[in-house]
Amino acid sequence: MEKKITIYDLAKELNVSPGTISRSLNNHPSISQKTKDRVVFKANEMGYKVNKFAVNLRTQKSNAIGVIVPKLNSNFMSTLLAGVEKVVNEAGYNLIISQSLESVEKEIMNAKTLYNSGVDALLVSLAFNSESSEHFMPYIKSKIPLIFMDRVFNLPNCPTIVIDNFQAGYDATNHLIQQGCKNILIVTGNLKRNVYSNRLLGYKGALEDNNIVFNEVNIIETSMEPQSAKDVVDYIKSMNVPIDGLFVLSDSFAAHCMQKLKTEGFSIPNDIKVIGFNNDPISELVSPTLSTIEYPGYSMGLLAGESIINQIKGNINLQETNSISLRHKLIVRESSKK
């Protein structure tokens, strides 16, 4: 551990060439088993460690995968990353994680930094207000695998890993309708993001299939920050036709809205039935417990990880370069009880 020992030291010690050492350590087929054994044994004995820096320079690979997510501190994101980490670690890769904190500027900076530090692939979930894909062009030009998950761009040759947000939005809305709701308000984040716009389409679809006329005023687009809950409730109170159903595209924001509604005297689910999205742990802890859409975060992570590894290794399965869509699940709890 004290002094760095190199393949040259091993070579000298064993009276073979550095090349042989290198090949033995990498289990190269042209080396005899006997030599390999000797080398590996000696390497352990002397406490040899490869110098990753040299390997990286020589191979122009870093064995590192860059990740840009909006926020680490969301249950969904971290669950997803746990899945990614498991897969890529098993394949010998490290994860360099950075947060955009929902800012395009930081997303651009992170993309540049990670590019410069030579990541072998980049995994991205977009910031709230990211509109241009300009900052990902260096990756595409350099043919560095680029994978989007959840909040995605559709770029050529860039796999996306998503759930069927349309169907999920449909299912949630349909559930509220089945429970008797006639006038459902949908509370969404930035509609430029695929996740929200598709859920909205699902919402509209469910209304239509149930012969309910869609009304533009039943959409409210917010930052989903806790303090915006007040705006939502104010909006609900201001409406002519009373709202009897609330579809909030995030559990934690739904929890804030419910709290505010309760303090304003609304009874849930009697006056208003509520459904959220994500199956965040919070949804089981609020009262009434929150109905929601479960989102297979961990599985998405595993798939994202596998997709990345395949891309890096050049196993370009054409079916995989397209969009992978995972199953979601409606979870009914107290907040939408009849």
Added chain:
Amino acid sequence: MEKKITIYDLAKELNVSPGTISRSLNNHPSISQKTKDRVVFKANEMGYKVNKFAVNLRTQKSNAIGVIVPKLNSNFMSTLLAGVEKVVNEAGYNLIISQSLESVEKEIMNAKTLYNSGVDALLVSLAFNSESSEHFMPYIKSKIPLIFMDRVFNLPNCPTIVIDNFQAGYDATNHLIQQGCKNILIVTGNLKRNVYSNRLLGYKGALEDNNIVFNEVNIIETSMEPQSAKDVVDYIKSMNVPIDGLFVLSDSFAAHCMQKLKTEGFSIPNDIKVIGFNNDPISELVSPTLSTIEYPGYSMGLLAGESIINQIKGNINLQETNSISLRHKLIVRESSKK
């Protein structure tokens, strides 16, 4: 972006030596401003990018900081990491984040992997059941800065960044006593971890100062997993002297306990007053809202980041190599109202 351009290309183009290019780009004092300007201009024009791999090999530094945390998906941890990231990014470092998922085995693996990939420093918050510090020895022997935060070991020359868990435990307990509690149960995680054992000492201290006799049966050590809430409530119901105060060393577990208590017919805060720990967002959303101890996660992250950078740069401020302790704050909400 198409073909990699190197300092040799720039040198040829400008009729100077590669050395001059390198020095110019690094703003070396011995180069004339005029030359520097020419070089920098040309570099931009030709789209030159340093090759980090070469720099790393040459300097034997990676500009990367390894991080091992138990779980990413805890509000406290991710907030903390956000702080770390901000500071180290501004200093030009990347964060390689890995999760131990509360398993010593994975912690050991991660430590090894990060060591091999040549991180310039390592930041650790220990797994639940980590007892030996053997796996950090390579860092110490190689004099790679090693910093612990929150769940820490006390190793020579390894700064620790913590809050005063004793005082926090004292304050929480004292608050419950002030609210009239006479028989307080403390619900803790693994007592091998400094964070929990020190809070327990604070609990005992507060009892003593209020002339309440400490009773061993008033400690319950659990995994803090949601499903253990049942055990806690069963334990409460089984006790001879009724519990009137509950000090749970994690907000999310406190929320689970409260929920279970309520379904078992306990009224909070009337029958039992509850206080948690962390000021997790969840604490404002449960009902009754949860009193807690606020924990300056973001500030801890900033400090941890600064401490790391200082260590790497060799600014070894001796005062800094010791433990840094941050201020916590008691937040009183409904769950401990008189």
Added chain:
DNA sequence: TTGTATGCGTTATCAC
């Protein structure tokens, strides 16, 4: 099956 030699792109130590 093994050895030799070169290059990966920098930085740093000498010179001049």
Added chain:
DNA sequence: GTGATAACGCATACAA
């Protein structure tokens, strides 16, 4: 102020 030149530690094409 600038130019040679030698590492950094490894992988690999080419020889043997």
